[in-house]
Amino acid sequence: MSEPPGIGPGPADGVLGYHLNPLTCGVAKFNLLLARHLQVPMLSVFDDRATSMAHPVLSLKQSEFTDADSVALAALLETVSWRGAFSLFLHAWTDTPVERSLLSSAAAVYCGNAELVAQLRAQRPDVQDSWCPSTLLEPQRFRPDGLSVFAFGMAHKVRSELHQTVHTLLERTGQPYSVYLSTALHEGTAFDERFTVVFDELQDIYGEHIYFLGYMSDTAVYNYLIDTTFFAAFFDKGVRANNTTVNAAMACGSVVLTNFDAYSPGAFEHMHNVIDIHxxxxxxxxxxxxQAIADNARATGSGALGWDALVSRIRGSS
Known part of the structure; x- marks a missing residue:
């Protein structure tokens, strides 16, 4: 088995960073791809497994660290076995004590741009001018032919088990298809590994047919609602009259795939203006x-469950 490609003083055996979620942090995304190309693991610099490495690459942006974690990093540098044997890849420089410690103890230093090189050349004459290549994780072309399903909503509400049913139904059609997934978060919640897990689950279900669209503006959402064959939204118990994602989709004339229960709106009728996945x-x-389902959905979304009907009810009660 060949050794992994080298960087710095010896064969790199890991890439160590701070933030790890490539969906929310550009440095984490760079680190993930660097690790893939070096054929080594990407870990947190504070991961216990990192202590057993011999020549890790520390790829960091110190301004992202909390004060407490900056102190912890400084303490770590005093005790790790790879002190003096690691490579340092810098994305920015704020001249903090811990950055100066990293700079002086690294065996090799790489700077992401020429400005950083100019800042640090006096302190490290051997600093190397480097760059950050493309970090597109999923360079996929959409496949516009066949059926299409659009899903958007809160990350914690994605029901992967019902998407398995959608997948089965799509496969039964015998037609090519694509699934487009966007997401949002409630205020006060974090875009953390939970969404990554959910998306991985859906990717396991749909395979090469699914595309992750990330956050989208209302304008972008509107266009996907108009242009895709189906809109899918599933809930823990069943769709409710105050599930605005479904009401918005119906008002746009989308053919909605959702799940009913006893408390779902009476205005929703399976195969008339919406499809009950069960x-x-x-x-x-x-x-x-x-087209018939879409027309009926639009009539319901802008009529019985639209703004005019709600305003009329509130005015009539006041």
Whole structure:
């Protein structure tokens, strides 16, 4: 087995960073791809497994650290076995004590741009001018042919088990298809590993057919609602009259796949203006059938469950 590609003083055996979620941190995304290209693991600099490495690459942006973690990093540098044997890749420089310690104890120093090189050349004459290549994790082309499903909503509400049913129904059609997933978060919640887990689950279900769209503006959401064949939104118990994602999709004329229970809106009728995933054995694919459901959905979303009806009710009660 060949040794992993080298960087710095010896064969790199890991990439160590601070933030690890590539969906929320550019440095984490760079570190993930650097680790892939070096064929080594990417870990937190505070991970216990990092202590057993011999020549890790520390790829850091010190301004991202909390004060407490900066202190912890300074203490770590005093005790680790790879002190003096690690490579340092800098994305920025704020001249803090811990950065100066990193700079002086690294065996090799790489700077992400020429400005950093100019800042640090006097302190480290051997600093190397470097760069950050493309960090596109999923360079996929959309496949516009066939059926399409759009799903958006709060990350913690994605029901992967019902997407398994959607996958089965899509496969039964025998047609090519694509699934587009966007997400949002409630205020006060974190875009953490939970969403990554959910997306991984959906990728396991849909395979190469799914595309992650990240956060989207209302304008972008509107266009996907208009242009895709189906909109999918599933809930812990069942769709409710105050699930705005479903109401928005119906008002746009989307053919909605969702799940019903006893408390779902009475205005929702399976195969009339919405599709109940629990009662669906075959997805409608005929244009006339889809158009009829879309027209009825639009009438419901802008009529019985629209703003005019709600305002009328509130005014009538005041």
């Amino acid at each position: 009662r669906c054995e075959t997805l409608p694919t005929e244009p006339d059938t889809l």
